[in-house]
Amino acid sequence: MKMNVTQKLIKEHLVSGQMEPGEEIGLKIDQTLTQDATGTMVMLELEAMGVDQAKTEASAQYVDHNLIQDDYRNADDHMFLRSAANRFGLYYSRPGNGVSHPVHMQKLAIPGRTLLGSDSHTCANGCMGMLAMGAGGIDVALAIAGEPYYIKMPQVWGVKLTGKLPDWVSAKDVILEMLRRYDVKGGVGKVIEYYGPGVEELSAMDRHVIANMGAELGATASVFPSDQEIKNFLSVQGREEDWVEITADPDATYDLHEEIDLSQIEPLIAKPSSPGNVVPVSEVAGEAIYQSYIGSSANPGYRDFAIVGEIVKGKHIAQGLSLDINPSSRQILTQLVDDGHIASLLSAGGRLHQAGCNGCIGMGQAPASGRNSLRTTPRNFPGRSGTKEDSVFLCSPETAAASALTGEITDPRTLDMDYPNVQEPKKVDFKKEQGLLEEPLTATDGMKVELEKGPNISSIPSMAPLKDQFEVPVLLKMGDNISTDEILAGGSRVLPYRSNLPRISTFTFEIVDDSYYERAMKLRDESGHAVVGGYNYGQGSSREHAALAPRYLGLKSVIVKDFARIHLQNLINFGILPLTFKDESEYDKLEQGDVLEFEQVRSKVKKSNEFEVGIKDKNEKVKVKHSLTDRHLDIILAGGIINWVKNKQESGV
Amino acid sequence: MGSQEFRCKACDGAGLLMDDEEWRYTCTVCSGDGYVSSFENQQGSRINDVDENHRILD
Numbered sequence: 098m099k100m101n102v103t104q105k106l107i108k109e110h111l112v113s114g115q116m117e118p119g120e121e122i123g124l125k126i127d128q129t130l131t132q133d134a135t136g137t138m139v140m141l142e143l144e145a146m147g148v149d150q151a152k153t154e155a156s157a158q159y160v161d162h163n164l165i166q167d168d169y170r171n172a173d174d175h176m177f178l179r180s181a182a183n184r185f186g187l188y189y190s191r192p193g194n195g196v197s198h199p200v201h202m203q204k205l206a207i208p209g210r211t212l213l214g215s216d217s218h219t220c221a222n223g224c225m226g227m228l229a230m231g232a233g234g235i236d237v238a239l240a241i242a243g244e245p246y247y248i249k250m251p252q253v254w255g256v257k258l259t260g261k262l263p264d265w266v267s268a269k270d271v272i273l274e275m276l277r278r279y280d281v282k283g284g285v286g287k288v289i290e291y292y293g294p295g296v297e298e299l300s301a302m303d304r305h306v307i308a309n310m311g312a313e314l315g316a317t318a319s320v321f322p323s324d325q326e327i328k329n330f331l332s333v334q335g336r337e338e339d340w341v342e343i344t345a346d347p348d349a350t351y352d353l354h355e356e357i358d359l360s361q362i363e364p365l366i367a368k369p370s371s372p373g374n375v376v377p378v379s380e381v382a383g384e385a386i387y388q389s390y391i392g393s394s395a396n397p398g399y400r401d402f403a404i405v406g407e408i409v410k411g412k413h414i415a416q417g418l419s420l421d422i423n424p425s426s427r428q429i430l431t432q433l434v435d436d437g438h439i440a441s442l443l444s445a446g447g448r449l450h451q452a453g454c455n456g457c458i459g460m461g462q463a464p465a466s467g468r469n470s471l472r473t474t475p476r477n478f479p480g481r482s483g484t485k486e487d488s489v490f491l492c493s494p495e496t497a498a499a500s501a502l503t504g505e506i507t508d509p510r511t512l513d514m515d516y517p518n519v520q521e522p523k524k525v526d527f528k529k530e531q532g533l534l535e536e537p538l539t540a541t542d543g544m545k546v547e548l549e550k551g552p553n554i555s556s557i558p559s560m561a562p563l564k565d566q567f568e569v570p571v572l573l574k575m576g577d578n579i580s581t582d583e584i585l586a587g588g589s590r591v592l593p594y595r596s597n598l599p600r601i602s603t604f605t606f607e608i609v610d611d612s613y614y615e616r617a618m619k620l621r622d623e624s625g626h627a628v629v630g631g632y633n634y635g636q637g638s639s640r641e642h643a644a645l646a647p648r649y650l651g652l653k654s655v656i657v658k659d660f661a662r663i664h665l666q667n668l669i670n671f672g673i674l675p676l677t678f679k680d681e682s683e684y685d686k687l688e689q690g691d692v693l694e695f696e697q698v699r700s701k702v703k704k705s706n707e708f709e710v711g712i713k714d715k716n717e718k719v720k721v722k723h724s725l726t727d728r729h730l731d732i733i734l735a736g737g738i739i740n741w742v743k744n745k746q747e748s749g750v
Numbered sequence: 751m752g753s754q755e756f757r758c759k760a761c762d763g764a765g766l767l768m769d770d771e772e773w774r775y776t777c778t779v780c781s782g783d784g785y786v787s788s789f790e791n792q793q794g795s796r797i798n799d800v801d802e803n804h805r806i807l808d
Contacts, residue, residue, distance in 0.1 A: 134772040162772055216771055217805060231803070234770065285802045315801040371807070459774045478807060480774040485765040485782055578797050582778045586760035587768045607759055608779055636797060637778055638769040639804035663804040 099346040103253045103288045103320050106228040106343075110211050112245045118252045118286075118352060123245035124228075127210040129156040130197050132454075133163050135215035135234045137174050137554065137596040138641065140181035142238040144548060145557040146742040150186040150540050152243030155205050157188035157534075159197035161453045165461060170593055173551025177596070179535070180549040185241065186537040194533040195426030195452040198222060199397035202305060203428055204534055207339045208323030213240045218394050218475065220311045224304035225330075226323025226343040228288075231312060233663075235641055235670050235738060242742050247728075251317040254287040255351030258295025260360035264516035265509040267404075268303035269396055269473065269493035272310040273365035274357060277375035284316030287353065291321050292345055295359045300521060301330035302398030309395050310475050313372040333525060364508055366471075367491035370479045378496050378508045387468035389414070389501035391494055392423030392450075393457035395475035399429050400519050401494045406438030407517035408498035408509075409445035415504025420445070421462045424452040431529045432522050445501075459483025471497050471506065554596045560648065560672055562736035565699045568713060569653050572616055572626040574689040575609060579630050580637035581664060583608040585646050587638065595642060602646040617650035625651035629687050632657075635664020644671040648737070654695070656710070656721055658684060669729050672737025674698070679707055679720035686712065686719055699734055758786045775806045 100108065107116060107124065114122035129151075131139045136158050158178050163171040175192055182189035190200055197214065198221040206212070208226035212219060215237040222229035232246065240246055256275070262268075275283075289311050291304070299307070304321045311319030321327075323343040331340045364378040391405050402424065414420045422442050424430035430452050433439045443449060456462030457474040463483030464470035470482060470489045477489035490506065499509035538546065550556070585591065585605050594601035606613040606628075620626050628647075634657040635643065644667035654674040658681050668675045678684055687693075694711030701708040702723060709718040725733060735741040757763045758780035765782040766774045776782040778798055799808040 132771070135770055217803070281807055282801055312805075315803075315805075458772055460772070476773065479776050480766045480782075483766075483774055485776070580778055580798060582760055582767055586777075586779065587770075588759075588761040588766075588777070589764060589768075590759075590762045592768055592772075633797065637800065637804065638767075638775070638798070638806050640770055642770075661804070662802075 099349045101345040101349040102322050103290045116250055118250050120250045122250045123247050126213045126240035126246050127154045128212040129153055129237050129240050130201050130214035131158050132197050132216050133160045136178055139234045139238045141557050143185055145739045147746045148242045151241045156241050158182045159190040160192040161196045164192050164453045170553050176549045177554050183538050184543055184546040186543050189535040191533050193451050196394045196454055198394040199425045203334050208341050208343050213237055213246050217312045218309050220319050221305050221309035223308040223319040224321050230318050251288045252352035254289045254353040256291050257293035257356040259293055260358045261298045262359045265495050266362050267493045268306035270362050270365045272307045273375045274362055276373045280373035282315045284314030287316050288318045289316050301326055364496050369488045381506050382508050384506045386471050386500055388419045388464050388470040389497045390421045390472040393474040396473035396494055397425030399432055402433050403438045403519045405494050405498040406441040410441040414446040414501045418504050420447040420501045422447045422449045423455045427452050427530050427533055471500050473497055560736050563734050567695050568692050569625050569627045571629050571689055571691045573628040575630040577631035578633045578636055581640040581643040582637055584643040598649050602649045605646045621651035625653040627654045627693050630657035632659050634660050636661040639663040641667055644668045648673055670738045676721040676723055679722045683719045756785045756787050758784055
């Protein structure tokens with residue numbers, strides 16, 4: 098069978114299922130990455146699972162999100178993450194070393210491998226001939242513990258690149274062209290594989306730019322071949338031995354087809370407030386801007402900064418404008434310093450920030466309300482910049498630089514200058530980045546490490562398996578469309594406690610009923626409780642704590658008309674029995690305060706996907722059903738995936 | 751806008767929430783207003799626009 102690159106990567110890592118689009122497949126994961134926002138919980142989950150050492154080839158913990166330390170909590174998190182990396186055998190990337198995606202590419206990415214990361218832009222490393230996917234924190238914890246990652250077999254979308262980019266047009270314009278054509282859901286259920294002669298015209302970092310924003314298309318992953326360019330990149334990084342060639346077989350086929358002639362692309366820009374709202378820069382030229390922002394994992398390369406340095410060299414940015422320079426990695430920052438580009442940027446009026454995610458995720462450099470901010474970042478949905486009333490445009494470094502000089506959105510082709518010729522560095526001075534990516538300890542040394550938990554970090558307590566027989570009161574009866582924000586909001590009062598389960602649980606369901614926490618805690622160690630809801634329960638942002646916190650408070654079962662998909666998965670993962678009404682009209686039978694009688698539930702859920710639950714003192718029953726697979730049932734019966742893995746670790750299976 | 755009594759508990763009046771990766775988005779409880787009146791509190795939730803992985807798209 099002639100195979101494309103994606104099929105080769107999947108086949109090489111397939112541990113279960115058939116490679117038919119839509120079928121569930123299990124994939125062996127070779128590498129993982131976690132960033133600090135998601136990583137603290139992942140490390141606590143590893144501890145709770147009883148994992149001794151990472152089972153992956155390479156796992157890395159990056160600190161790139163919470164770099165601004167205005168109290169002890171971020172600093173404590175960093176210390177905890179470092180100790181956990183040492184304990185579990187992970188690489189640890191120190192604050193200031195840079196954004197996970199470009200640093201992983203430079204230091205650890207290996208063609209042919211799978212990478213799972215608890216960050217949605219993990220797909221960026223598809224530029225290296227890897228199958229790189231973003232996932233939830235618990236999925237990454239499982240991968241570190243040696244468990245497969247389960248997805249639906251995606252369609253493979255072949256995008257043939259031909260031609261060569263014109264002057265003043267770069268890789269960002271290519272992915273903006275994809276977003277112009279297909280918008281932000283165009284890649285859902287698909288791996289986007291780029292191939293064709295145009296690929297050879299793109300550097301490894303150009304490919305990173307394109308692969309990164311596969312996330313904005315909603316794609317499962319973005320994949321490029323591993324060719325001579327990737328060999329050269331690895332050679333510069335001192336890792337040529339990691340290179341293997343991976344290209345599509347001649348005459349390989351794709352499920353879907355698209356073609357982009359690079360020579361026909363013009364400078365593009367995504368207008369507020371969606372990455373899919375793409376138009377030619379010329380269409381919005383002349384609009385005044387307040388900020389021009391360079392950096393992020395969507396334009397992380399040396400070239401992306403150097404080209405801006407060359408464009409503004411010897412000139413000065415427009416009066417009143419903020420030109421923010423956010424280096425993506427320390428390695429690139431050092432190279433830009435050595436080659437004089439940082440001097441050019443500063444002399445022109447730029448503001449230099451430390452290497453990290455920074456303003457891309459709204460961690461600093463938030464723009465003024467309602468003022469136009471031009472950014473080389475990947476997302477401009479409302480509020481992503483950190484400003485509620487923001488007005489963010491996404492563009493290439495060339496467009497950002499030209500606009501910084503004029504103070505208005507400017508098509509860079511209209512600048513009165515030749516297109517600068519930027520050469521990528523041919524070597525890396527590794528001495529200048531010494532100690533920034535700490536190597537894993539040996540297993541023997543790692544096992545001796547104690548996790549350093551500050552006062553705001555608390556271990557996940559052990560949770561009991563599902564009982565065969567139990568009676569639980571309905572503490573809440575809710576309506577339709579209850580969102581994860583209503584279950585546990587991700588606001589500034591709440592999120593600082595994400596590593597402190599007892600504390601964060603105090604906020605559970607407070608939007609719905611302020612008395613829930615007190616009532617749940619009174620019953621937690623006696624009976625526990627249930628909640629009832631309507632349609633689309635758990636909709637909204639994927640948030641693991643929206644399942645974990647109620648579980649901590651004793652939630653044993655949720656009975657609703659139907660579930661939002663990701664929240665259903667989270668309930669299963671944390672051992673909460675998710676049930677739906679067989680007859681939706683029976684929702685009306687249940688009232689808050691009713692006591693539900695679950696009898697022989699362990700055997701019932703295995704025997705059939707339908708059974709009855711009694712309502713105590715009412716001489717009535719409700720018919721419920723579940724859609725749990727055998728794997729889900731194992732997890733639920735064990736009391737959640739943490740117990741399930743822990744049991745496996747202890748039994749050595 | 752409302753009084754402090756009705757300050758949105760979800761976003762603490764800021765109008766923005768964060769997802770697991772700390773991407774900010776408009777508070778879905780108060781629609782970014784920062785306040786929830788007792789009348790608004792009785793309304794059903796609005797349905798969030800999300801992708802397959804429940805990434806907020808609006």
